[in-house]
Amino acid sequence: MSDPTWLKAYPPGVPADIEVSRYTSTVEMMEESFQKFADRSAFSFMGKELNYRQIEELSRTFGVYLQGLGLAKGDRVAVMMPNVLQYPIVVAGILRAGYTLVNVNPLYTARELEHQLKDSGAKVIVILENFAATLEKCIAATPVKHIVLCAMGDQLGLLKGTLVNYVVRNVKKMVPDYKLPQAIRFNAAIAKGTSGTLKKVTIKTDDVAVLQYTGGTTGVSKGAVLLQRNLVANLLQADAWFQPALSKIPTGEQMNVVCALPLYHIFAFTVGMMLSMRLGGKLILIPNPRDFVAVLTELAKHKIHLFPAVNTLFNGLANHPDFSKVDWHHLVASAGGGTAVQSAVAKLWYEKTGCAICEGYGLSETSPIATSNPVNITEYTGSIGVPVPGTWLKLLDDDGNEVAVGQPGEIAIKGPQVMAGYWQRPDETAKVMTADGYFKSGDVGVVDERGFFKIVDRKKDMILVSGFNVFPTELEDVVSQMDGIMECACVGMPDAKTGEAVKLVIVRKDPAVTEEQVRAYCKENMTGYKQPKVIEFRTELPKTPVGKILRRELRTK
Secondary structure, eight states: OOOOGGGGGGGTTOOOSGGGGGOOOOHHHHHHHOOOOTTEEEEEETTTTHHHHHHHHHHHHHHHHHOOOOOTTTTEEEEEEEEHHHHHHHHHHHHHOEEEEEETTOOOOHHHHHHHHHHHHHHHEEEHHHGGHHHHGGGSSOOEEEEEEEEEESOOOHHHHHHHHHHHIISSSSSSSOOOOOOHHHHHHHHHHSSSSOOOOOOOTTTTEEEEEEETSSSSHHHHHHHHHHHHHHHHHHHHHHHHHHTTSSOOOOOOOOOOOOOOOOHIIIIIHHHHHTTEEEEOOOTTTTTTHHHHHHHSSSOOOOEEEEEHHHHEEEEEEEGGGGGGGGEEEEEOOOSOOHHHHHHHHHHHSSOOEEEEEGGGGGGSEEEEEOOOOEEEEEESSEEOOTOOEEOHHHHOOOOOOOEEEEEEEEEEEEEEEEETHHHHHHHBBBBTOOEEEEEEEEOTSSOOEEEEEEEEGGEEEEEEHOOOOOOOOHHHSTTTTEEEEEEEEEETTTTEEEEEEEEESSSTOHHHHHHHHHHHSGGGGGGEEEEEEEEEOOBBBTTTBBBHHHHOO
């Protein structure tokens, strides 16, 4: 196969491919970091820091506790926690003990949680007590036999930990009443594990590391089976890709990574936690990214080098009056993903930080990174960049044929980071995998002559107006550039005349902005069939915990 065009866009020093066989597992990678960076701070949370040696010891001890439960190699352990210090300890413990991690969204309802626990067959769940009431409602219908209960202050030391737990439980009332008499406390589980030795488990490249459930925003949530080699590959790809930016960090200065996205989400899991550990960085854990005052107060205490985030987070922070309290001069990479970065947001972020948002693209099914803009860009490209090392992309029509350059088609991805399939769903796996090993993403894209790809939308979000395809992302990008607009979203609504029509929902930055002004702006910037039939103003848009706008909720409300 000839060299693809996009390799010409790679910065000097970034390889065309990666050597996946360098490591057999994520465990091998983590243990290398534990040894190599033992005395460096690994995680920072509410003023408390744990170094790599402490993470090694605590995760080993937690692994001993899990092995003592009599689980078989590969058994699933669910983790339902926000960004707290126990998360990396528990995850490293699960993987080192030879089990499979099942990441669970802490904001799930009992119905959603029950589905995921039953579907994954999880025998153990590690859960923050704030969400225990949800578990209580569905535990009887699941295969879960063991519950480990965590509290916010568990790892903050006796005095601070007790105070934090008191405030969370009694002042902020964040822990609804629950009854789970069979549960063991996290610190008690750690104490149990201190008396044993972690049994060495042979972990192979094809063993399942993580079941990463798809967001369920487009249907029933399915578990993407990520093998050890899938995650190893994506970490090596990310490592290689970010090097030109990371080389700007002064010698001897530790890289600090912001983790404001929830760790159970694959973007934060790989590009936040796992990559930071791989590179010996310090991960700054932000428990609630929606509290912009608290986020910026915390970030002001650190030098910030790498910031993975989604469009809504970049936008919210950059528009906040406290933004300048943070010294952004040390920022070498702003990684945008999870959802499209809008040009107005990218422009504002660059003006305020001097560090361009490097937009990438990926899915739970690709561990997640599939493409990224080169990290040495100095301006917004409006694209998702080029495939990362060892990755191939092509665009397919409805019959599975490759489309011509400049024509829209479904993005199909091939590479060592692509999942093995959906957990116990061969039917669903068959729908998304091609005969030649490409994963069909469900996203519509175009590619230019240089090999840069651009998302035009999700297949199922496309609006069909009188036979014309309208892509919401394009409209949202245009409208978000209008003065006085904070953010917006477009959806299709049934229309007797045109089949579907465009509904535009707006959050104003300036309350004086009127519907007439928006209509005049749209008329000036969009062809007739793309213009919104209905314009609605709201104080906020419905979003997933990661910050993706939930278009389906806008359709029903």
